[in-house]
Amino acid sequence: MKVLLVDDEPLALIGLRMALDGEFDDMEIVAAYSNPTEVIAGAMEHAPDVVFLDIHMPEIDGLKLARQLQAIIQGIEIVFITSYDQYAIRAFELYALDYIMKPVERHRLLQTVMRVKEKLNWKGSMKPPKSDSSWICCFDRIRFRHPGMESQTVKWRTSRAQELFAYLLLHRNRTVSRSTLLELLWPDIEETNTVQHLYTEIYHVRQTLKRYKLDMISIQSGEREAGYRLDIGEARVDTEAWEQAVKQLGQLDASTVDAYERTLHAYEGRYLGQYEYIWAEHERERLRLIWLYNMTRLSEFYEQHGMQDKAIKVNRRVQDLYPEEESCYFALMKLYDAVGSKIEVEEQYLLLQSRLGSELELPIGAHIVRWYEQWKLITA
Incomplete structure (x- = not known):
């Protein structure tokens, strides 16, 4: 994955570069610019997959620069970095993949990079959706829906099985370490005392998926590390499909306003809103x-x-x-x-x-x- 960094503060630029270099071996930082006027030429030369871009720069509006980048490099992903909360909403006019508040925290950066990787992997393996796909619904609460049927609220054996599935779903297609899952589900208990509990909850999730006839969804043990990876096969996630539909709406005018209405009405509430x-x-x-x-x-x-x-x-x-x-x-x-x-x-x-x-x-x-x-x- 080729990455380009832009921040008019040299120290912030160095810090971001060090943070990325120290964490991700499969990420190549092809260029870093503190002078935003050099970015377009650099992007044309290096054709990066993703740009980490400071929004608030004195010489040029970061949002305008992002528009130019998206115009010249098809499919480029933008991650905005900002010290100002009000820019977060404006950033979504460009449908940026993510945004990070300064000062950049390690765990937040890790989350963003994982999101970038998932998006790029998804693009590379993207297939036209099938009309007979099953759905995993995440607006408000977890529900399953099969073609031609009403959605079903899922009855889980335990609340931990429900949270385990939800967490693996959010981080699907990558291995989540066993230690991360143990800390998530049993934060106050030593790892040695909870490993068997994790195996039991994984079993409960598998049995629940089988009961709801979602055998195309699998939980696989990690090949390189102790952990688990969720693969949803050809099933679709409603929140992801909704976001993609929003991105494809285009300019809002008399010819698209009805499509805007339908798509925005499909937003049914907070993501996993019933769960704290x-x-x-x-x-x-x-x-x-x-x-x-x-x-x-x-x-x-x-x-x-x-x-x-x-x-x-x-x-x-x-x-x-x-x-x-x-x-x-x-x-x-x-x-x-x-x-x-x-x-x-x-x-x-x-x-x-x-x-x-x-x-x-x-x-x-x-x-x-x-x-x-x-x-x-x-x-x-």
């Missing part, structure tokens, strides 16, 4: 940001074209799934004001006060308070 798995939080947040970003675009499109009723429906959907998302309340307040519904504006503000202030003990954004106070003066 800390290790799933990054994937959960990443998919949430992709959805929120595109729902915001859809709402703005409807508003610009005078379809406030549809924009309201979009924001109501966001509110239903993420009642803590402040922006949808503000969007609804302005939309209801535009259609002359004073009661609804008041209701949204009171609802925001209740959910953020009383339930979450968070302050309402100052810009929302200012808007509401000015609106009250105008409409009094």
Whole structure:
């Protein structure tokens, strides 16, 4: 895998290079640039598979540079590095593979590199999906679905078997070490006392897959190290298919808006949202940001074209799934004001006060308070 690094801070660039060099033998860093004006020429020369790119650089906007890279090198993957949280959502306009917050932490970098490898391996082995494929559903909770049938909520023998399968599924097609799984499932017990328990949970997972007629999914022992690898065969994962569908939507206009509606409506809730798995939080947040970003675009499109009723429906959907998302309340307040519904504006503000202030003990954004106070003066 050929890698190109871009960061206008020389020390940060050196640190990232050392971190990658020290961890991954199969990764070749073909070039590293602290001067962003040299990046395009370097990319054309080296044709990297992935670029680790700082978003916030004084001489050039990292997002603009990413667009240029994607235009000249087909299939290039982008990983953004940023010190500023607000850039994370903007990054998904380009459908970056991932983003990392500074300072870069080792475990987070390892997670990202594994994701890059999985994506590149997936591209290399990608086959057209079969219409009769079985599905593993991960929106909200784990479910299995066979062709022509309703999805089934899975009944696991134990909660550890469920978490074991979910973890292996997220890290599928690569061996997860036995020590990692033992630490995940039995963090407070010595490894020597839990190995047999792991064998038992692996057996439970295999039996569950067999019971649900998912024999194409296999758990294999690691060949080079003590661990396990999940292979889902020709089964498909709904969250992965959904993300690919979003990436293929293209420009949002009158000819694609219906496709945007259908695809975004297929987002059924948080990734493994019913399970409090800390290790799933990054994937959960990443998919949430992709959805929120595109729902915001859809709402703005409807508003610009005078379809406030549809924009309201979009924001109501966001509110239903993420009642803590402040922006949808503000969007609804302005939309209801535009259609002359004073009661609804008041209701949204009171609802925001209740959910953020009383339930979450968070302050309402100052810009929302200012808007509401000015609106009250105008409409009094």
